[in-house]
């Protein structure tokens with residue numbers, strides 16, 4: 001007898017690679033059921049109001065140990081190696097760890113760290129675009145957006161430049177662990193984290209000996225008994241900064257160039273009005289965000305929302321990119337409009353896990369897009385839509401071939 005085929009849920013269609021280039025019509029379908037139970041017992045939340053409510057709800061946990069597997073013999077406490085980075089922790093452990101890193105990254109105690117990187121980032125951007133001279137086409141991903149954030153994060157952490165290629169390899173492995181379709185992601189994660197920890201530990205030792213002022217050595221110099229991180233915590237969070245800041249920034253820059261080339265009026269306007277770059281990047285984070293789904297959350301208790309009860313222990317998928325296109329929150333949401341007022345997008349999340357690296361990501365993307373637009377003469381897309389990476393959560397093109405008629409000198 002023929003098997004009756006199970007209808008594919010809208011969320012399963014979103015996960016299907018064939019819909020990666022344009023998942024937005026499916027997100028409109030998803031929003032018809034703001035909180036949708038899936039066959040595996042998880043809940044997909046797709047409307048702006050409900051996503052924000054859950055992101056601010058202390059009954060929703062980011063801690064993987066809150067899940068249904070907790071209580072399995074030998075796995076009911078955090079005894080394994082390495083310690084968890086703060087993205088996977090709930091308060092108070094989350095807040096303590098995040099604060100310890102933030103002290104050396106941003107205001108109020110270190111207000112100048114990111115702004116102080118402007119010159120170095122400009123130099124990296126300029127060098128990459130100088131490398132386009134003599135060519136009439138490039139792959140914006142491979143030749144520009146991919147190398148930029150690795151170089152920036154290595155410079156922030158204090159990793160020697162010659163070791164950057166190792167980081168590209170680790171970045172690929174770590175991104176693979178975030179893809180819901182990867183088999184045995186925990187094993188890949190453990191191997192990669194072990195290699196990175198051992199390498200970063202050596203970097204810390206040598207920069208402590210040289211009294212460096214990079215982020216890793218200032219963090220390592222803090223006393224763990226006075227709010228500082230233990231060495232193992234520091235290593236776990238250094239890896240977090242790296243993984244959270246790499247592919248995301250690659251995708252924002254690439255999505256930005258793609259969107260500008262699809263909206264030539266805005267591209268020309270940016271040439272005339274450089275200050276447009278600030279609202280333009282915010283609108284990109286709403287319209288083509290790099291992170292389409294937040295990391296899975298767990299309901300700590302039954303939660304009633306939008307006429308549905310999410311039961312205790314259920315896993316929750318927050319579809320940030322669907323919330324960003326919710327017509328109940330944004331007028332004409334499918335329109336790319338850098339002049340949009342009140343643009344409180346979910347591109348960097350909301351609540352206590354709001355993106356830690358947002359100021360750095362903004363600065364990198366603003367400098368990158370401004371330079372590309374000013375220096376590439378008559379840039380054109382060679383394929384539209386471009387090919388996409390398979391990952392539905394961190395969504396972005398795998399290649400973005402662009403043709404142009406020469407490179408203007410840097411100003």
Ligand code: HEM
Pocket residue numbers: 086087088098240241242244245246248249252289290291293294295296346347348349352353354355356357358360361362
């Ligand atoms: C365009 C680039 C970026 C985007 C779109 C982005 C987006 C996000 C989002 C959506 C989250 C929330 C994840 C969740 O809770 O499920 C997040 C968290 C985080 N991001 Fe970013 N990010 C970007 C760049 C960066 C950079 C450059 C860094 C570091 C230098 C960074 C570090 C972090 C960290 C550490 C967290 C965890 C915050 C916490 O749990 O308190 N991100 N980011």
